[in-house]
Amino acid sequence: MAIRPAEQLIHKAAWLYYAHGLRQDEVASQLNISRASVAMYLRKARETGIVNISTSTQLFTDDVMARRLEDAFGLDAVWIAPENAYLADPSTDIAVLAASVFLELVKKGDRIGVAWGRTVYTIADIMSFADLQDVTVVQLCGNLGAPYSYRPDQCTMEIARRLNAKGLNFYAPLVLSTEELAKSLRAEPVIRDQLAGIADCDLALYSVGAVDADSHLVKCGALSPAEMEALRSQGAAGVIAGQIIDASGEVLDCSYNRRVISAELASLRAIEKRLMVVQEHTKFEPLLSAIAGELCTHLVIGAHMAERLLEHAGATTRKAS
Amino acid sequence: MAIRPAEQLIHKAAWLYYAHGLRQDEVASQLNISRASVAMYLRKARETGIVNISTSTQLFTDDVMARRLEDAFGLDAVWIAPENAYLADPSTDIAVLAASVFLELVKKGDRIGVAWGRTVYTIADIMSFADLQDVTVVQLCGNLGAPYSYRPDQCTMEIARRLNAKGLNFYAPLVLSTEELAKSLRAEPVIRDQLAGIADCDLALYSVGAVDADSHLVKCGALSPAEMEALRSQGAAGVIAGQIIDASGEVLDCSYNRRVISAELASLRAIEKRLMVVQEHTKFEPLLSAIAGELCTHLVIGAHMAERLLEHAGATTRKAS
DNA sequence: CACGGCTCTCGACAAAAGTCAAATTTGCTT
DNA sequence: AAGCAAATTTGACTTTTGTCGAGAGCCGTG
Numbered sequence: 001m002a003i004r005p006a007e008q009l010i011h012k013a014a015w016l017y018y019a020h021g022l023r024q025d026e027v028a029s030q031l032n033i034s035r036a037s038v039a040m041y042l043r044k045a046r047e048t049g050i051v052n053i054s055t056s057t058q059l060f061t062d063d064v065m066a067r068r069l070e071d072a073f074g075l076d077a078v079w080i081a082p083e084n085a086y087l088a089d090p091s092t093d094i095a096v097l098a099a100s101v102f103l104e105l106v107k108k109g110d111r112i113g114v115a116w117g118r119t120v121y122t123i124a125d126i127m128s129f130a131d132l133q134d135v136t137v138v139q140l141c142g143n144l145g146a147p148y149s150y151r152p153d154q155c156t157m158e159i160a161r162r163l164n165a166k167g168l169n170f171y172a173p174l175v176l177s178t179e180e181l182a183k184s185l186r187a188e189p190v191i192r193d194q195l196a197g198i199a200d201c202d203l204a205l206y207s208v209g210a211v212d213a214d215s216h217l218v219k220c221g222a223l224s225p226a227e228m229e230a231l232r233s234q235g236a237a238g239v240i241a242g243q244i245i246d247a248s249g250e251v252l253d254c255s256y257n258r259r260v261i262s263a264e265l266a267s268l269r270a271i272e273k274r275l276m277v278v279q280e281h282t283k284f285e286p287l288l289s290a291i292a293g294e295l296c297t298h299l300v301i302g303a304h305m306a307e308r309l310l311e312h313a314g315a316t317t318r319k320a321s
Numbered sequence: 322m323a324i325r326p327a328e329q330l331i332h333k334a335a336w337l338y339y340a341h342g343l344r345q346d347e348v349a350s351q352l353n354i355s356r357a358s359v360a361m362y363l364r365k366a367r368e369t370g371i372v373n374i375s376t377s378t379q380l381f382t383d384d385v386m387a388r389r390l391e392d393a394f395g396l397d398a399v400w401i402a403p404e405n406a407y408l409a410d411p412s413t414d415i416a417v418l419a420a421s422v423f424l425e426l427v428k429k430g431d432r433i434g435v436a437w438g439r440t441v442y443t444i445a446d447i448m449s450f451a452d453l454q455d456v457t458v459v460q461l462c463g464n465l466g467a468p469y470s471y472r473p474d475q476c477t478m479e480i481a482r483r484l485n486a487k488g489l490n491f492y493a494p495l496v497l498s499t500e501e502l503a504k505s506l507r508a509e510p511v512i513r514d515q516l517a518g519i520a521d522c523d524l525a526l527y528s529v530g531a532v533d534a535d536s537h538l539v540k541c542g543a544l545s546p547a548e549m550e551a552l553r554s555q556g557a558a559g560v561i562a563g564q565i566i567d568a569s570g571e572v573l574d575c576s577y578n579r580r581v582i583s584a585e586l587a588s589l590r591a592i593e594k595r596l597m598v599v600q601e602h603t604k605f606e607p608l609l610s611a612i613a614g615e616l617c618t619h620l621v622i623g624a625h626m627a628e629r630l631l632e633h634a635g636a637t638t639r640k641a642s
Numbered sequence: 643c644a645c646g647g648c649t650c651t652c653g654a655c656a657a658a659a660g661t662c663a664a665a666t667t668t669g670c671t672t
Numbered sequence: 673a674a675g676c677a678a679a680t681t682t683g684a685c686t687t688t689t690g691t692c693g694a695g696a697g698c699c700g701t702g
Contacts, residue, residue, distance in 0.1 A: 011380040018376045019417050024689065034652050039690055051376045055339045056452045058371070059332040096340050107428065131377045345659065355682050360660060 013038050014045035049129035049164055057100050065306050069299070072313035076273070076297040083303040091279055092126065095119070098277040098300040099127040105203055105273055105298065106163070108134055113198055113263065113271060114156050115140040115206035115241040117216060119279050121150030123205070124158040135165035138197060140206065141242040141262035142174035144220045152242075159205075170194055172261045174242045175222045179258045186261060198263040199270040207277050208286040208295075209239030217242070223256060231256065238286030240295055241268070247285075249293010269294055276300070284308055334359050335366035370450035370485055378421050386627050390620070393634035397594070397618040404624040412600055413447065416440070419598040419621040420448040426524055426594055426619065427484070429455055434519055434584065434592060435477050436461040436527035436562040438537060440600050442471030444526070445479040456486035459518060461527065462563040462583035463495035465541045473563075480526075491515055493582045495563045496543045500579045507582060519584045520591040528598050529607040529616075530560030538563070544577060552577065559607030561616055562589070568606070570614010590615055597621070605629055 009031065016027045017038070024042070028035040045051045060066065060079040069078045079101050081094045102123065106112065114120060114137055137160040143152050153169045160167030172191050176182040185191055209215050211232045213225040217239060223231070231254060237247040242262045244252045251257050251265055268274065276296035278287050281304055288309075290296050301309075330352065337348045338359070345363070349356040366372045381387065381400040390399045400422050402415045423444065427433065435441060435458055458481040464473050474490045481488030493512050497503040506512055530536050532553045534546040538560060544552070552575060558568040563583045565573045572578050572586055589595065597617035599608050602625055609630075611617050622630075 008380070011377075014376050015380065018374055019421055020413075023687095035689085036652060036654095036691085037650080040651090043690085045376070049377070050379075051374060053339055053372060053374045055335050055366070055372045056332070056370070058452065059329070059336065093341075100340055131379065344657090356659085357661085357683075358681060361681085364660085 009033075010041045010045050010048075011050055013041040014051050017042055018045075018051050047129055049131040049162075052130060053128070054103060055100065057097065057104060060097060065303075065310060069306060069309055069313075072310065073291050075291070075299055077299075078306075079298075079300045080306045081300070081302050092122070094277065094279045094300060094302050095122040095126055098123045098275075101298070101300055102203075102205055102275060103127065103130060105275060106130075106132060106135065107202070108132060110202040111136045111138065111197075111200055112159075112165075113138050113140045113201040113204040113206075113268070114159055115204070115263075116144075116150065116152035116155045117207045117209060118150060119207035119277050120155045120205060121158070122279070123277065124155055124162065127159065127162050129162050130164065132163045132165050135163055136168055137163065137165050138168040138194070138201065139170040140198060140204065140268070142170055142172040142260070144174045144216075144222060144242075168194070168197075170261070174260060174262065175256070176259045176261070179255065182259045182261060191261065195261075195263065195267070199267040201271045203273045203275065204268060204271045205275050205277070206241060207279070208283060208290045210280070210283050210286050211236045211238060211244070212282075215239060227256070237289040238283075240265070240290060240293075245289055245293060245295075247289050247292065249289050249291070249295055265293065265295065273298055278302075278305060281305060288312065330354075331362045331366050331369075332371060334362040335372050338363055339366075339372050368450055370452040370483075373451055374449070375424060376421065378418065378425060381418060386624075386631060390627060390630055390634075393631065394612050396612070396620055398620070399627075400619075400621045401627045402621070402623050413443070415598065415600045415621060415623050416443040416447055419444050419596075422619070422621055423524075423526055423596060424448065424451060426596060427451075427453060427456065428523070429453060431523040432457045432459065432518075432521055433480075433486075434459050434461045434522040434525040434527075434589070435480055436525070436584075437465075437471065437473035437476050438528045438530060439471060440528035440598050441476045441526060442479070443600075444598065445476055445483065448480065448483050450483050451485065453484045453486055456484055457489060458484065458486050459489040459515070459522065460491040461519060461525065461589070463491050463493040463581070465495045465537075465543060465563075489515070489518075491582070495581060495583065496577070497580050497582070500576065503580045503582060512582065516582075516584065516588070520588040522592045524594045524596065525589060525592045526596050526598070527562060528600070529604060529611045531601070531604050531607050532557045532559060532565070533603075536560060548577070558610035559604075561586070561611060561614075566610055566614060566616075568610050568613065570610050570612070570616055586614065586616065594619055599623075599626060602626065609633065 012031060013027050016022045016030060017024065024038045025035045028038045057079055060081065061077060063080050066078040066080050069075065079097055081097045112135060137156055139152055139156040141152055156169055157167045172185055176185065211228060213228060215228060217223045218225055218228050231244055234252065234254060235246045236244045236252050238245050243257055243260055244254065246252045274296050275298040276290060277300045333352060334348050337343045337351060338345065345359045346356045349359045378400055381402060382398060384401050387399040387401050390396065400418055402418045433456060458477055460473055460477040462473055477490055478488045493506055497506065532549060534549060536549060538544045539546055539549050552565055555575060556567045557565045557573050559566050564578055564581055565575060567573045595617050596619040597611060598621045
């Protein structure tokens with residue numbers, strides 16, 4: 001494991017094949033190995049990100065709807081996945097697009113904040129590998145020991161792994177039982193540094209959660225369905241990085257939020273590129289709140305959601321004028 | 322030609338094939354076209370840069386020699402193409418590597434300065450296409466009406482074309498017959514603006530020329546072999562963007578240089594990333610001069626040249642101590 | 643030093659992708 | 673509206689690539 005001669009070979013094979021355009025059998029004879037090995041090396045090269053195959057996401061921003069959404073909501077860029085259209089599984093489509101967009105937004109040397117949820121994990125799961133050694137992926141919120149496979153730290157680590165980047169985990173629970181404990185924990189140097197480091201990120205990747213019994217916060221036991229319902233009547237409109245926000249995109253003033261260890265919204269807003277990805281049709285209101293709170297500068301959504309957003313924007317404008 | 326529905330199809334095919342990983346026949350049935358068409362679309366997608374296939378150039382910087390060169394000469398990054406090794410045509414190898422490195426260094430929104438020469442044109446020629454709409458490629462030096470196919474403006478335009486970028490040409494001759502004329506021409510608003518814009522570049526791509534009868538300056542008739550020889554004895558050590566430099570990398574004080582319309586060395590030095598590519602073994606002294614004059618921060622060379630540079634650095638250090 | 647477990651490599655076959663000339667459509671001119 | 677040229681699409685064919693199980697080399701261990 002120490003020194004891997006194979007790594008070198010993979011690199012050479014990939015170079016001759018992809019950069020020089022030789023055929024596999026030509027590469028094989030150059031390197032004195034069988035063509036079958038070359039084929040295997042090339043697969044590894046693709047899998048590990050030694051070669052990058054990326055397709056432009058232009059098509060999805062070029063859409064007129066995307067332009068109108070950008071204008072209506074003051075977003076930097078919007079990508080719309082055509083939903084009903086040409087695809088077997090429409091829900092993965094958004095994730096595949098999001099992964100491509102994400103890889104397009106990442107630059108060498110970047111620091112990336114990653115939150116948690118089914119959406120984020122799905123993206124991590126289908127994201128192709130890349131060779132970005134000096135990138136750091138940081139976890140935006142505390143952990144939730146859950147029966148789920150997509151825990152916050154797993155999302156972070158998986159993305160870091162795919163990028164060949166450094167992963168920085170958060171060694172604290174997402175929610176504590178008392179406000180005092182949360183406060184003291186936040187004051188701990190290790191935790192404090194991590195929290196402080198979030199504002200230095202260049203790019204954030206997250207989704208927004210709905211305030212209902214299906215929320216991960218409920219499923220993971222952080223809140224009971226009843227508590228969730230109560231928060232909802234207090235004005236809870238969405239969940240961002242484990243925190244409850246109201247319709248204006250601000251942190252809701254409630255005990256739960258005071259017991260959470262997560263990135264402050266101000267830190268998130270300090271991040272230049274905030275990529276929000278929304279898969280579920282049910283997350284219309286949460287998304288509106290997130291946009292209102294300026295928690296999103298880059299948006300990836302499905303065509304259906306895009307239409308609803310535009311309708312809403314139209315209605316608001318008409319009412320205002 | 323106005324609106325091209327094909328463009329859309331190419332994009333969709335590329336997306337399904339490369340991002341979703343469908344097979345060509347699956348893509349074909351999704352889009353209701355024949356598989357042969359899909360194959361054609363995919364080729365076009367690769368050719369136009371809608372999909373990007375890039376291989377990491379890590380292998381060539383990871384070299385110990387590259388590290389030592391970086392240290393010895395204070396360069397930001399060095400790539401070394403293994404010369405004798407595994408390849409049919411060793412001289413293209415450097416160009417292929419240089420093209421990859423170049424594409425790796427370019428970022429969206431960049432402004433790129435391109436000089437002229439066989440090396441630069443070779444790179445342009447083998448460089449793969451990319452989709453960098455908001456990039457601008459500017460020509461670093463005046464034109465030379467030559468019997469060559471690699472005129473300065475052609476280098477610029479070809480690279481711009483490959484990048485799908487905007488090309489900014491220099492509508493002035495490289496050398497004029499009198500110093501006065503050169504001076505007045507440099508004062509012309511069009512020219513002045515172009516010259517002034519060079520320092521705003523984020524990346525420059527050039528090589529260095531040798532001071533001998535084989536130089537393009539001689540072949541294109543800008544200088545006679547005799548004049549070149551005379552300049553050599555006056556201390557000429559290399560040619561950068563059409564200008565003669567001395568061993569310390571400064572502009573040589575001579576009539577020729579005063580008659581040239583090209584980027585000032587100070588402007589070049591203001592460019593953050595200066596990528597220099599040297600193919601010929603004979604350009605050892607010119608390269609040393611360019612490095613001495615800080616005209617290069619990123620360097621792509623062959624293994625042989627790398628060895629000579631290291632030997633030289635060793636000798637100098639030993640002498641100094 | 644022989645033994646399993648391990649990874650790496652190869653040959654042969656199956657699957658997928660590339661290619662080309664003919665057929666068809668498209669857009670433009672007369 | 674007919675005719676023509678250019679571009680696009682297709683089916684049939686060839687070449688290239690992916691995959692799988694068998695075998696070879698390697699290493700620590702009993």
